[in-house]
Each structure stands twice: as structure tokens, then as C-alpha cells.
Amino acid sequence: MDIGAIFENTMRGFIGEQFIFFALAAIGLNIHFGFTGLLNFGQAVFMAAGAYGLSMMVVTWGLNFWVGVFVGLVIFPFILAVILGAPTLRLRADYLAIVTIAAAEIFRIMVRSPTFDRWTGSSDGLGGFATDFYDLSPFDPSERYFFDLFIGNQMWVVLIGWIVLAMAAFACWLLIRSPWGRVVKAIREDEDAARSLGKNAYWYKMQALYIGGVFGAMGGMLRAIGTQSAQPDNFITDVTFFVWVALILGGAGKVLGPVIGAAVLYAILNFSDIVLRQGVESNNIPDSIMSGTQVGQVRFMLVGLGLVLLATFRPQGILGNKEEMALDDR
Amino acid sequence: MSVVQIGRSVVDPCHDQPSARRTYLIKLAMVALGVVTAVFAMVAPAAAHLPAQTDSESIPELRGTMRTVDEGGESIFVEGINLTITDASGAELGQAVTDADGEWVFELPEGGTYEVFLDEATLPDGVPLRNPDRNPLTVDVGNGASRTVLFPLGDAAVSTDTTIEIVQLTVDGIKLGLVIGMSAIGLSLIYGTTGLTNFAHGEMVTFGAMVAFLFNVTGVFGWTTSLIVAAILSFIVCGVAGGLFNAGVWRPLRRRGASLIAALVASLGFSILFRYMMLYQFGGRAKLYKDYQIQEKVDFGWFSIVPKDIFIIVFSVAVLIGIAIALQRTRAGKAMRAVSDNRDLAESSGIDVELVIKWVWVSGSALAGLGGVLFGLTESIGWEMGFRILLLMFAAVTLGGLGSAYGALLGSLIVGIFIQVSTIVIPTDMKNVGALLMLMLILLIRPDGLLGRSERIG
Amino acid sequence: MTADLPANDAVNDPEAARAAMRDVAQEPGVAKPDPILVADGVARRFGGLTAVDVEHVEVQRGIITALIGPNGAGKTTLFNLLTNFDTPDAGTRTFDGNVIDKVPAHKIANHGMVRTFQLTKALSKMSVLDNMMLGATNQRGEKMWRSMVPFSWKQQEAEIELEAEALLDRFNMLHMRDEFAGTLSGGQRKLLEMARALMVKPKMVMLDEPMAGVNPALTQSLLQHVVGLRDEGMTVLFVEHDMDMVQEISDWVIVMAEGAIIAEGPPGAIGSNQAVVDAYLGSHHGEPLDLDADI
Ligand SMILES: Nc1ncnc2c1ncn2[C@@H]1O[C@H](COP(=O)(O)OP(=O)(O)OP(=O)(O)O)[C@@H](O)[C@H]1O
């Protein structure tokens, strides 16, 4: 067993790119669910909106990188929020859950379909849209940085990612401590009470869906930049559940909950991943029990199990306290 | 036929005994099971049992059968059709000619990519190729594999007449809708009685299909069964699994007063957990049952259909009628509807709500498993199939109104037909998109569904 | 203290408003001299059940009107219809001279009519103070983009906080300002909900069973608050089952049964109304209703 590699991998989960992408998406989901009570199970689609917003503008239509960033962060999430929110936000909470999952499926089918290959690159996705980003990098692509954890380009993504993440967490903090945050929290608890006091619950929910979606899109866009490709498989429905586990693990309804949750989640996933992989490679785990491809499936099982255990035994997560717990409403 | 009698003898009415409620609930399950077995026993023989393909030959080969259908629907095998086989480089390897049974075989030197060209001049008069632009055909052959090359003749099935096409698609849609409906009843009743939006319900569908696969193909302790027996076993296993799921997870959660949202999130967790456990166990490749794979279409003029699909339709209708009767007539069925309608009222009028919930879980899961088997039979068995169907179920249940069993059925039929008929305008690989978009539209226009009702305020 | 209270632009002299009611006929659906709320032909059916079918009803401005009726009479449903929390199958509603049929529920509050709920809706995971401050209207910081620029709303926030504290003080709840509303007793929640409604500075408050579940010691202070509101010019419509309270504070009583308005009149006279007696006790009873008993 290679302890060094295990430690390195776990650390990379703790502070690396995956953590950043998912922490951003989880901050968005926190605004949706943790503060406003919206059951959004399509956060992966908002992430995809960021990724495809950027890549389609640049690759498909040949526009400038920064135009792509704008479209991916502002326009696409807006369209998506309207499409998802308009039919559901007046209705009981679980309708949004159903519609957002359905939207994730619609996205998967459409993006993979050869019919739209011209625009989306179907199942291969799009690539080569991030050169403008890496051109700005001060790091040498062939060097390793930060205790040798990241190579140059990775380091650049991680650095920018951390800055974006810090700003996102700060913006979230501002939002939540403001009167706006007070209204959405009231809506989470009792929409009718908020409406009786003159708050347009529908409109606030739409705003929350949008702004949370923007954070999701940031995560997705960074992911596309980091992997230098926008691929349907990176944004399937199951990706949403990683975001959910990160959020509930850290504590829904706490500003730093999603950040801590994502860090812990990815540390755990990366740890189990590399331990199992080493086990399989060294044949300490016989092939009849687990093969190389099955290692990848274990992380999904862990995520599922994590959701179950958290929802039933510790719905308030690491940071939360029972009194303010979002998961307990209604 | 003896099975039918077993089913009947249990239905004999005996009212107001001490444990009457329990017996009635057991009866409800037995009635359902009786219907299942009876219909299997009656209808199954009608479905022609054709031999499954074998792939034990060591020499790779191309083969095929050329046939056309006459006015009376009889198959006519065409002799003397000439086929030319070329390899990837374009070099001609040789020719094959169909025999009196319309069959042709061509042995290949090795696996690879080949092209098969059908000489249309050798076709009999009045028998054209159905897809002339798909000639020559390019096929991949694995080493040691036998590959069937299909050149459909005549224009019987694919019609340019849109009314006929719509009829055909509607029939397909009814089949799909019935399968969705069978699976969705449990989803709707579980929601109605417990308030849980159970996202793990789709996995019960997959589980049902896979349990049947286990009995039918993989084998348990070395023996395999016919698909019919496998389906019955799967029905039972899923019912038991649903009952255990309720007893082990959902009942304790209800006891602890867990919020519905927490329960919903937990159900999603189970969904992903079970899904990947099944992927882990069964692998990612789609699978087929051993029985009823290759069947000839029966032509009804306006539409044609393979016997197994006739069976599926007849069988589903029978099961659903059985369910409707059970819901309408038996005490257990009435209790289920009562609890689903108004839980508190039902409770205060002396219905043991927990018992009803238990049977909703058992019967709903059993039906979901059965739906999975049928779906696996019409298409294929895969680890994600249930999750895909789950979304269609949601569309159906939302359309019909959450919590209503009949609504679920009606919604399923509409969704099924809509999905199939929409392929006239939507590319087939995106047909589900139409249904899901319809789901959103319904919520905009009629949020309580067709048979649902609105909530109380204040 | 009065300065903190919602100043009412349409302040009439409450004495005069009550005096005007003396000449009003005691019959269901009667016209009032200065109605603030009018409902006309409002009906709501749930399946086969007609929950509300009100031909005509008016609520006089500046007085306390009690809405009474047996359980299931349709009082809460009527509240929902008047505040657009529910849509009637038919009918027109007018508030303060404006037809409000198409006005969404939240805008009704902004028009100056606030309702409370029979099942209290204190926001239990928010502090008492946050509950109160939520009620204030036209908050700059409630705009999404603006909320991220604190200095643009901090000043207003401070003002609202003072207002909220003053109101809390008036309802003797100031000492609990930082507690979660979820820790309050049932009666305290009712108080909080009423105080929160006043943060909207409404012209009219509609209270659905404000005293239900409130302990007798608190009831008196609640009653005084309601009377105080009227004396400041606010219109109050409240649903109540406790006849003592109806007698004590209301200026006018409207009686509902089976969805319809069956009687109206001053509290002293309503108990001897035959229709009311029939509605409460079944039509075979002859003797006048004992309004001292709780119903
Ligand atoms: N959403 C709904 N769906 C079906 N029936 C309803 C609904 N809301 C109210 N009802 C019915 O309408 C009738 C009137 O109910 P409502 O709550 O208005 O009575 P109420 O006068 O407020 O009674 P209480 O004094 O008990 O509060 C009742 O029979 C009730 O069951």
C-alpha cells in the first residue's frame, strides 16, 4: 500500500478542483434548498448550463471566451430557471423535485442525441474552448506546485477556483443576512405566512432558483474549464446527488455548510477510491469481488448511502443545529 | 388451468371473522397473484416459442432469412435471392443464395467489418426491398460469432400512410402505457397513503426485471425456469422486498416523525444506492430474456404486432382489471383507497393505517417488479431502466393526479401513447423528452392532475 | 406609543363609525354606511360541498366586526376568498373602493389588508425579531441585487428594528426578541402573529380565531390590543368561537352557517336571533341562545 499516494489523493479531494466545482454547486443548492426550501434535483443541469454556455459560445459559434463566460453564468441559468420554475414554483415542493429530475433527463437525452451534434458535439461533447483561460496562467504547465499536489494548469484552475469560491461564499453570506435572505427563509418555513405579509413568494423563489443556479453554473463552468471539455456524462442526474450529499453533510442552511461538506465528501471519496484501487491492483481484493470498473461504481454507492444515512440520522449535517434545520421543514 | 382454481378457491367470501382484515388483505394479494398466474397460463401458449439464437459456432458467419408476407398474413420464404459479400477493403469474398426456406449462410474467414449487397434483380416481381437505400448493408462480426443480416422485404410494416402509422404507434403506446401504469400504481398509492414521493420506486422495477433474469437466464443453484415462472417468482420476491423495505426503513422513519422532505431525500439516496448496487452486480450491458426473443409480427391490417406484445397487452389489462376489482370490491382495496383519500378520517373510522400501508408497499412493489419484467420483455433489461421509467411514471402520475390509483392508470396510458405517437415528429432517440415536457406543461395548466384535488389552506 | 402605530390615512373617529352603525338594519347582507370591504355573490365549492355561498356582505370601516358560526360554517374559507388565498368559483370582492378579484394574495397585504391564520404560522426557525421585521413593507434590502450592498439598506433596517421593538414592547414580548419563535407558547405565537401583521401597517386586519388556545390570563391583554387597534382607526374582522369575547369587544356581529350569512346585528341582539339559534342548536329549539356559554 502506498500511503503517500493515499494521503496525496485525499488532500487533493480536500482542497482540489473537484472540491471547488462541487462546493460552488452546493452553495447554489444551499440557496435553493437550505435557505428557500426549493427541492432542486437538477443542479447538474445548472452546472451544465455553465459548461455548455461557455463551450457552445466559443466552439459552436466562435465567440469570444468572455462572451461565453457571460452567457454561461447569466443567460443560460436564467432561461433554465424560468423553464423549471414557471410551472412548479406555485405548487407543492415535490413538484419541483420531479420537474428538475425530469429536466436533467431531458438534458441528457438532448445533449447526447446525434440530432443536435452540430451544436453540442453529442456524447463526445465539446473541447478546446479554454485556451484563453490557460493563456493567462502564470504557472508553468510542466511544473508541480503546492506541495507537488497540482501541475501548472491544474494549479491555475485551483487558484482561480478558490478565489471564485471565496467570493461566492461571501456573496451568499451577504444575501442570507439581508432582508432578502429573511424573506426566503420565511418562504422556506411557511409560504402562506410570507404571502400574507405582502411578499411575492413566487417571485422570490424564482430569484432564488436563478441565483442558486448561477452558482451552480460557476461550478459547472469551472469543471468544464478544468477538464477542458464539456461532456454530457459530467452532468448526468447522479452528479446532482453528489452536490446534495455535500450540502447536507456540511449542513444545509449554513453559509459554510456546503464548502465544508464538499471538502469532506471529496476527501472521503478520493480516499476510498484510491484505497480500493490499490487493493484491486495489488490483488489484495480478488477480482471476483471487485474489478477496476467496479471501483468507480463504489463512489456512487457511497453517495447514495451517505444521503440515506444523513437524511435519517443527521439531517443537520456537520455544522447545523437541530433548531434551524432545513431538512425538517414541512 | 388448475392455477385458476387455486385463485378462485381463495376468493370464496367469508365475512367478519376475528382476523378478517388480515385475511382480506392476504386475499387481495392472492387475487392479484391468481390473476397473474391465470393469465400467464391462458395467454402464454399463444405466444410462439421460437428457439433462441446460439452463438457457439467457432467459424464467424453471416446469415439471414428472406421472407415476405402474403395477403392472408402467411409468411412466404423467398428462394434464389443473390447476395454478394465484400470485406472492408472492397474485395469480393463470394456470393450466397437463399434456399427453399429463404435462408442463406456465408462463412467468413475472420471477424471484422463486411458489406452485404443484395442483388435486387433476383427478387421476385412485386416484392421490393423495404429500405432500398439500406443496400448494401455494413455489418460488424465478432470472431466466432454468427451475425444475422436483415433485409426486410415488402412495405408491409412501414407505411407512408400516416393514419396507419398513428394506429400502429397508438398500439405501441398502449402497450408502453400499460407497463408504465402497472409500475406506477404503487408509486401513486405509496404517495397517497404515506405522503412519500418515493424516488426509489424505479429501482424496484429494475429489481423485478433482474430477478426474473436471474431465474430465467443466469440460473439459481444451477437450474433455470421459463420466463413465466421467473416472472411469478419475481413478483413474489419484489412484494416481499417491498414489505421489508417498508418494515425496515419507512415504518421506523414514520414512527420517528421524520419530515417528508427528509424521507424524500432518503428515498433518493436509496435510488442511487440500489441502482449502482445492481450495476455492480449485473454489469452495464443490456440483457435479454431467454424466451420469446425472436417473433414474427402478426398483421392486423392497420397495425402489426408480435405475439409477445399481444400477450403483454392482454396480460396487463387483465392484471389492471384485477387490481381495479380488488380496489373496488375487497375490504383491503377499499381501505387502501380510504387511507389514500383521507388518512386521518380513515384512521378515526377504525382502519389500521399501518397495515394498509404495509400492503400498499407489498402490492405496489410486486406490481412494479412485474412491470419491470414486462418492460424487460418488450425492450431490454438494464441497470438504469427503472430510473428512466420512474420519470415517465412521474409524468403519468402527475397527469393523473398524485395519490389516485385510477389517475395513475389514465395518466400512464396518455403518456405511453403520447410518447409513441410523438415519434412522428420527434426523433425516436428523444421520444421521452416529449413526455417530460408534457409533464411540465400539465403542471402549468392543471397542477392537480386530471383526477387530483387541491390542498387546504389556512 | 401611538406614534409607532400604523398611522391610518383614512382615520375616522371610531366613535362616529360605531355610532353610524346604530341605524343599520339587523338583517343579513345589510349595507353599511362606510364599508371598507364588500363581497358580492362569492361562492366556493369543494367537489359537491358548497363551503361558501355569500350573497352580499359588507364590513364597516373603523369598527370591530366579529364573524361567528358553527364549525365548518365556512368562516376560514371566506377569509381565504377575501384575501385571495383561494379563488372563488364566482363573485366580486372590493376592498377600500378597489375591486381585488384579480389581485394576488401578497398584493392584498400591500393594499392594506392583512390576515392571520387559524393554525398559527409563526416562523419557528426564525427569531421573534426576524418574524416582526419580516412584516415591514417596502424594504430596500428585499431586492435581490441590492441586498448584497448592505449600506444601501442598513439605515432602513435600523428603523424597522426600532419599530418592531416598539410593537413587541406593546405586546409585552420584547424580552423574547432573540428567541426562536418555535420556542414560544401557543398563545405567544398568536400574539406574535398579530403583532407581525401590524408591521405591515394595514388599514384592516383579519384575525382567524386569535384567542384559540390562548390562556385566559393572556386573553385579556390580547383583547385590549384588539380594542386598541380599533381606537387607532383600524378596521378589525375576527373569527371567534368564544361568545364572551365577542360580546366584550365587537361592535357588530356577522353570523355564518353552512356557507351563507344568516344574520347580522350588534352583539347584544344577535343571541336572540332565531336564525342564529337554529344554526347553532338545530331548528327544533325554541329558547334564546345562552351566549355566556362557550360554543
Ligand atoms: N381545501 C378544501 N377541500 C375540501 N373541503 C374543504 C377545503 N377547505 C374547507 N373545506 C370544507 O369547507 C367547509 C368549511 O370549512 P371552513 O374551514 O371554512 O370552516 P370554519 O367555519 O372555518 O370552521 P372552524 O370553525 O372549524 O374553523 C368544511 O366543511 C370543510 O371541510
Ligand SMILES: [Mg+2]
Ligand atoms: Mg376556521
